[in-house]
Amino acid sequence: MNSDAFNLRLVSDFNIETLGRYLDHDAAWPRITSAAAPFGQIFPSLLETGIGESDQDFCFIWSSLEGAVPSSRKMLDFDLVDREALFAEVSYFAECVKKCHTRFKATFVASWTVPSFYRGLGILDFQSATGLRRLTLEMNLALVKALEGSAGIYVLDASRWLEITGNPWSPKLWYLSKTPYRSEVFGKAAQELKVAIGTLLGSARKLVVIDLDDTLWGGIIGEVGWENIVLGGHDHRGEAFVDFQRALKSLRNRGILLAIASKNQEEVALQAFQKRPEMLLRLEDFAGWRINWNDKAANIAALASELNLGLQSIVFIDDNPVERARVREALPEVLVPEWPEDRTSYASTLLQLNCFDLPQITDEDRARTQMYIRAREREKGKAEYQSVEAWLHSLETTVTVEELNESNLPRVVQLLNKTNQMNLSTRRMTGNELSEWLKQERRRLWAFRVRDKFSDSGLTGIVSLQADAESCRIVDFLLSCRVMGRDVERVMVAVAIQCCRSLGCAELIAKYLETAKNKPCRDFWMKSGFAYNETESSFSWTAARPYPTPSHIQVIEPGRDQSERELLRSPEGNVSAALL
Amino acid sequence: MTLRTSNHLDGAFDAIYAAIAELNLQLPRNKQIQRRPDIVLFGENGQLDSLALANFIVITEQKLEESFGIQVDLTQDDPFSGQSGHFRTVESLARYASSLAENKTGE
16 A cells, blocks of 8 residues: 555445556556445445544445435336435435545545436436436435535536446446446546545646637737737637637636736737727736746746746646647646647637636635735835835735634635645645544634735635643644735734633744745744744744734734724734733 | 458457557556467466456457457357456457457458
């Protein structure tokens, strides 16, 4: 077993070993080590206790319709079906899934499918209340609804895996090995499971950097002029470019940032955005751009720096294979998908990319582009001030501190699992695990919301602590790159120190766990004023000493009126114990 | 569609090698099957267990259909019994598959 691999338990009523083989022998990240429960024993496998509690990370349940819902056998045989009994069995299956899930970080459940060789009731299959496909749809919906709200359980669409081949079911394989599907189906399912697990581990890409000429529109704008680029109109290529822009806009609406890297004269290229009404994408849809004659790899690196994103967050799309090869070679962390020569395939190629999947979509995600645009305005304003301090004061920043609750849990978990740069320990956890962790005595967690006069950045910071008799240790200290460098970090430290004091501890310790990406966090702590222990790679502060919070940030705890809020700040600018 | 005997055998080898490439995706790197006529597939010292053999049969039938344009049933005998020996080596399987294809195409 590979120690770096994640453990996945496979539960099925059929022989699912082929899926396990695909998963086990795929060296790409995330590495998976699978263990299949005995097939044909789906309910005992779901309800078993004591197995896998310590060494299993994830569970995948893939059952046939009749394996999970025995009454559905009647449906397949056109026998009289008691709908009430059928849906009661769906509910029971869902309850078993929930029970099973308590042993895992996350559980994936494949939706049910009906083999295509079952014609069902033909033209009546959706019309009749006992039609095969109608009942299957209804049962899937009932399953989804029964599992809705169960954090960490995800229903996956198995029908997409079957589309990989024209004939996914193999009766021969069934009779030979109790395996219902051809190998390709399991290969596709394995890919999708790895994407699902990667999604939970925070692998989602956050930024698409896009070329312009022959990518966002047809033609070279510098040569043909904005009037003659191919876009929209009664032209199949023009329509395809508009659809590609629509697909990009749909990503933006999900919270994926867009940026431009194009070899062009900027004022010439921007004319397309200003003068062509067919442009679905407007400049305000882009978080940034580099339109010049510089090396595209250098431009992408500059965009990453401007937007405070790691290169591993970026996807680069360009029609030119030379530019793609250059970026792949210079910036291997950037994902550069092969791009079709056929422009009519641009939109479908983009929509097929599986690197943007998120475990949940929060309000912060939806508003991300606007936040970056406001950040750009904020940075522009920086130059007008004599000093950084004067600029920080001008931002009128407010930090709201709150405890973990049901409404902020999804965002806290998202931040915990995707923040790389300002992250002390890079601890990744599911919502269930975090809630369980917090139930222990002398553990605390605070979430921080940040807004300024330009925008509301939302919930962007987390600090958690664990205290023993003498000292208090910072377990998590992380802040979104969106608000880094604006002294929010110092407010978080002050809150941690006050909490440490209220817990009766003499010392606060922050142990830095180095990763390939969290050097900015180390840089902050080196300047934090804490004593540095190089051997331990840790930082410490005597709790009795007040920690100076920045005077340009107002700290708020919800539920307190203005006079109480004022109490939160001591004359020296310290966060008050009232907060705690 | 009819092919001469040697073409049937060549086509069968091609189909089997294509099936091996596909099957190798399921196998660990150190257990991947080489594309050589003398490779022992199933039975004593064979490289395939029963599940891998089942998958291999279905993939090979699909590749043969793509090659010859006809459906070939490689499981007319029990493939797991080992009595027929068709699945013993890559070569024995190629000869068996090409003979089935020849019969189907009337040669």
